[in-house]
Amino acid sequence: MLGLLKKKPVDKLVEVLGKEKVKVSLVERKLYSYDATPIPIERAIPSAVIFPESQEDVEKLVQVCYQEDIPIFPRGAGSGLTGGAVPTVDKGVVVSFEKMKRFSVDVDNAVAFVEPGVITYELQQFVEGLGLFYPPDPSSFKYSTIGGNIAENAGGPRCLKYGVTREYVLGLTAVIREGKVLRTGSPVLKDVAGYDITKLFVGSEGTLGLITSAILKLIPKPKARATALVLFERLEDVGRAVTEIMTSGVFPSALEFMDADAIKAAEAYKPIGLPKDVAAILLVELDGSVEGVKEDLQTVERLLSRMGIEVKVAQDEASAEKLWTVRKNLGPALANLKTGKINEDIVFPRTYLSEAIPKLRDIAKKYDLLMVVFGHIGDGNLHVNLLYDKKDPQEEERAERAVDEVFQLALSYRGSITGEHGVGLTKRKFLKWQVGHVGIEVLKGIKAVFDPKNLFNPGKLLLE
Amino acid sequence: MLGLLKKKPVDKLVEVLGKEKVKVSLVERKLYSYDATPIPIERAIPSAVIFPESQEDVEKLVQVCYQEDIPIFPRGAGSGLTGGAVPTVDKGVVVSFEKMKRFSVDVDNAVAFVEPGVITYELQQFVEGLGLFYPPDPSSFKYSTIGGNIAENAGGPRCLKYGVTREYVLGLTAVIREGKVLRTGSPVLKDVAGYDITKLFVGSEGTLGLITSAILKLIPKPKARATALVLFERLEDVGRAVTEIMTSGVFPSALEFMDADAIKAAEAYKPIGLPKDVAAILLVELDGSVEGVKEDLQTVERLLSRMGIEVKVAQDEASAEKLWTVRKNLGPALANLKTGKINEDIVFPRTYLSEAIPKLRDIAKKYDLLMVVFGHIGDGNLHVNLLYDKKDPQEEERAERAVDEVFQLALSYRGSITGEHGVGLTKRKFLKWQVGHVGIEVLKGIKAVFDPKNLFNPGKLLLE
Incomplete structure (x- = not known):
């Protein structure tokens, strides 16, 4: 009897949301345990994959997860490169926003109201038909989602002139601790009422709460x-x-x-x-x-x-x-050269490029690796690709060690360990090098304000 | 003997910083108890006015203030309109950054490194001579400081195309609780390492810590x-x-x-x-x-x-x-019409302007006041000016009551209670209307991370 009375945490989610929105088959759980990170990372099979369809669904699921101490791993299109969408503990649930993809555009005020599952490219195509423009253009823009782009503060080549995703997010609705609903910003270009919580969520990698809708700024489409x-x-x-x-x-x-x-x-x-x-x-x-x-x-x-x-x-x-x-x-061209590729999106102030590239080459030489460099020079964001043979564990290990030096080099020029991909799982140990111990202390303090139980994307961005 | 041993808190500041940097004469203390806020606000005479000259001075003064529980009221040019720079308790000190006004420009990377006391216009003139452009243009730009502009997230007419101050702040050094030094961001356009603490400081109205330097983005100067x-x-x-x-x-x-x-x-x-x-x-x-x-x-x-x-x-x-x-x-033209003027910088989504202006007129009529409206329609930021006779306390009171309705009107259109001027002292009671109780809870949580003793600009932005 006791066994029957004591429900599993996931059963409560099914009870509250219905079977259709809470998938527990092994196939689905496995399918949603990946993202596009090219290097080996710690991954777990989640206990369920949840497909909310509305604001209300998200509130309910966070309420249950917060009561039952279930870790929540939010997911856009899973195109991230640093493990941001990957579940790391078995008892966690993946929340996929693929069914929340409604959007509307207010042409006169040049704003869009979007749900997190909207594909970035679809929004772009739509607004361009109206003479408007949504510039953020990460390489993944044809399949990645606005929600994922906001969580990672996605950028792309056009960021030089037009800025990154952050510059286009005017407001958000998010569900935070205990299922509380936070509404930030407004559909206007200027709003200085209180701390800028909207921008704090942009780039927070799903660790502060679940974004359920966003107000995006649109600009005139260049002729x-x-x-x-x-x-x-x-x-x-x-x-x-x-x-x-x-x-x-x-x-x-x-x-x-x-x-x-x-x-x-x-x-x-x-x-x-x-x-x-x-x-x-x-x-x-x-x-x-x-x-x-x-x-x-x-x-x-x-x-x-x-x-x-x-x-x-x-x-x-x-x-x-x-x-x-x-x-x-x-x-893909690089994938043709070797089976393994570590693509690190470091940033240098752009004038140091001609000095830094030979030093990057020295690192490649030291570890006997093939290295290819390209990127967004306007904003100093370089993609440093270290190529290796996946079947050669020694070469793979050398590639991983080379990465440490690549990051140290970027930081020695006051650059950044990540311009686009985020910290996720793969860059956590390097974050402290960049922001210092006071920085880490502040980040942890902020995390606790929104998520005192550490249930939103635990283990990402910050080392525990 | 006991009296001699027990030093006043201000004496410790003098001891640590020297007499030249800590002014205690009544004239100076009175002079620095004002800002440009046009309506009556609660003000106190500070116990001292501090003029730090370096990063080190600021660290020392915050250390002493944090040890001695001395409230700190940071000040740029004192041109704010919502009481942000005004001391509210007698035992507090005003920290004026007017002696920290060095800056340098890295043309190749299109960034400027500035101290908070730099006059915005002086930086603008300098960089324009180099073919670069720093767009933020608050009305006060000829005398207001970068530090004040960052604290208030200042905007101006050009924000429509170029964004507000926030869009140009790439990194900051700030001194927070106990005199700890926080360094955020980097001199590059893309940096997604950790939560965006830089943008959190922009618009925080001096309540999170003291900004001691900033890295600003510059763009090509239009021909x-x-x-x-x-x-x-x-x-x-x-x-x-x-x-x-x-x-x-x-x-x-x-x-x-x-x-x-x-x-x-x-x-x-x-x-x-x-x-x-x-x-x-x-x-x-x-x-x-x-x-x-x-x-x-x-x-x-x-x-x-x-x-x-x-x-x-x-x-x-x-x-x-x-x-x-x-x-x-x-x-000044409006100042000619009546002796008193309340200028509220509310924001409407711009298409509602033609609907909202007649409603604003109805409010003016109801309270029998002269109202003049102008502003930045591109971004929906309207300056609603309620004019009254300062010698007529009844008219003044009617003007203050009218303001409540003006804010309610802006919020009924999903606008904002402030597009440029900030919350400061004068809009604290209205902030909750806009951000809700979850919003207030989050703002208070964040404040506590940086300033658990509530010593940085206490009583501003948030009601205690």
């Missing part, structure tokens, strides 16, 4: 766009070229960087005729009014040719698209 | 700028015109609104020949490349003339300057 390819014979010219552009009144929407090895890998994967004898290339994207883009292109060409640097302007949209495809294919 | 004056015969066309502009690919750097009474007041103060028979005017500022601005101006003219709305383009910089001077003179 025109153009891309130029800049070829460098010497690495040290890259930084100077960027400064020339950025102090000339031209504000590029993206400045993407590829080193010689990245170019070779891209050409080996899908050749489009990129020159293989250069030290680096830059992709420069400009946007704005039709005449404005023309003028800006001329300015860039004039400035750089004066420095003896060659600029090739994509003559039509198809050629521009082709260049951007090369950049976007770099991930 | 060209133009201003157009738009004349409206009907209030309800304003919202439609804004939507037309904002979905046409044109992104104005400012969209400023003045109602009929504001125009009359401006013309009575310093006439420049603005039409007095219109319902409202908009000032539209465009910036960017030379050709881009031309094209955008043409687009705006074409769109609005199609709606039957008259657009006058300022033919040269002098005429544009004249139009902006009118807007900037509105403050």
Whole structure:
């Protein structure tokens, strides 16, 4: 009898939400125990996967989890690269927001009201049809969700001019400790009433509560766009070229960087005729009014040719698209070179690039690894790819040790251990190096305000 | 003997910092007990005014204050409008940052390293000479400080396109509880390592700790700028015109609104020949490349003339300057009408303006007050000015009662009680209306993490 009376915590969730929203089959539990993190991480099979369909469902599930001490692992599309969506304890539940994907757009006020499961690309396509623009463009934008983007404060190439996800989140509804509902911000551009809790949630990696809706800022969609390819014979010219552009009144929407090895890998994967004898290339994207883009292109060409640097302007949209495809294919192109890849999104103040890249190469040499570097030079965010053979445990171990030095190098230039991917599971031990012990103390204090039982995505961002 | 042994808390500050940095004369203490808040507020004469000159000074003073339970009231230029810099208890000390005003600019990385006492305008002038731009433009920018701007998250007309102060703060050094030093962020555009403590400090009104330095983001300085004056015969066309502009690919750097009474007041103060028979005017500022601005101006003219709305383009910089001077003179212009003025910076989603303004007029009528409305329509931030005679206590009281209804109206449209001025002393009782009791609970929790003794600017932002 006692066995019957004592329900399992998951049964209570089923009781409150219904069977349809609480999946307990092993297949589903296994399926939702992964994300896109490329390196081995600690993972657990959750006790259930929950699919809330409304604000009310989320409130109820948090209430039960908080009563029953069930850890909650929120999940967007599972495209994260640092283990943020991965459950780490067996008794936890994964909360997938894939059924909460309604959104509406208020054109006149240029804001969107979205649920967390909305696919970023779908929102973008929709608002562009209305003459509006939602700029954040992480590589995963075609399948990742707004909720995941907010949790990770996702960025992308356009962040140089347009900022990251944070800049577009005006307000949030979140369910925190004990199922309490927190509403922050408002559908306006200026609101300074109280501490900025909205921005505190952006990038909090699901550790403060569950985001159930967001108010997003939209801006006018630029009328025109153009891309130029800049070829460098010497690495040290890259930084100077960027400064020339950025102090000339031209504000590029993206400045993407590829080193010689990245170019070779891209050409080996899908050749489009990129020159293989250069030290680096830059992709420069400009946007704005039709005449404005023309003028800006001329300015860039004039400035750089004066420095003896060659600029090739994509003559039509198809050629521009082709260049951007090369950049976007770099991930799969590298996967062709070796079976294993650690992609660390470190950040350097951009002028240190020409100094830091040789030092990165030294690290690769020291650990006898293949390294390919590309990234968003406009904002200093480099993707340092360490390639290894998954079947060679020694090489894999060397790659992991090299990462430590890569982070130390970034921090020695006052950079960051992560520009886009977040801390998650994989960078927890490095966070203290960056924010210091007072920083860690403050982060832990804030965590406790929203989640005193440590049930929201436990074990992420902070070491216990 | 006992009396000699037992030092006053202020003596310890003198001992640690030296006499030159700790002023105790009544004149100075009185001088630093004010800010620019136009309405009567509770004020106290501080026990000392401290002028730190370095990071180390600030650490020392916070250590002493934390040991001795001395409340700390940080102060920029004292230009705040909600009592944020005003001491509220006699035993407190004012900390003025006017001697910490060093700054340096890293052109290549487009960042500035600033101390809190730097005058915003001085930084702006300097970086513009280098081809860079620091956009935040609160009305007080010619005398207010970066530290104060950060504490209040200052905005201005250009926030529509460029965002508020928050968007330009990449990192901070702050001294918090017990004199601990907190370093947040880094001189790069992307950094997602840990919760965003930098943005949490922006707009925290000095209640979390003392900001001792900041890393600011700079952007390319636009090459060209133009201003157009738009004349409206009907209030309800304003919202439609804004939507037309904002979905046409044109992104104005400012969209400023003045109602009929504001125009009359401006013309009575310093006439420049603005039409007095219109319902409202908009000032539209465009910036960017030379050709881009031309094209955008043409687009705006074409769109609005199609709606039957008259657009006058300022033919040269002098005429544009004249139009902006009118807007900037509105403050003093209103002071000419009556001796007392309550200026509330409420925010509405911008399309509700034509609906909300008549309702604001009803409030003015109900309380028999003169009301003038102007503001930043692009971001929905309206300045609602209630004018009264300071010698008429009944009229003053009616004005104060009217304010309650003004806030309720803004919140009924999901707006905000403050877009720029902050909560300070004067809006504390209204904050709960906006953020709710869960919101207040969270704000108090966060305050306690940084300042468990409630010594940093006590009594501001939150009711005790």
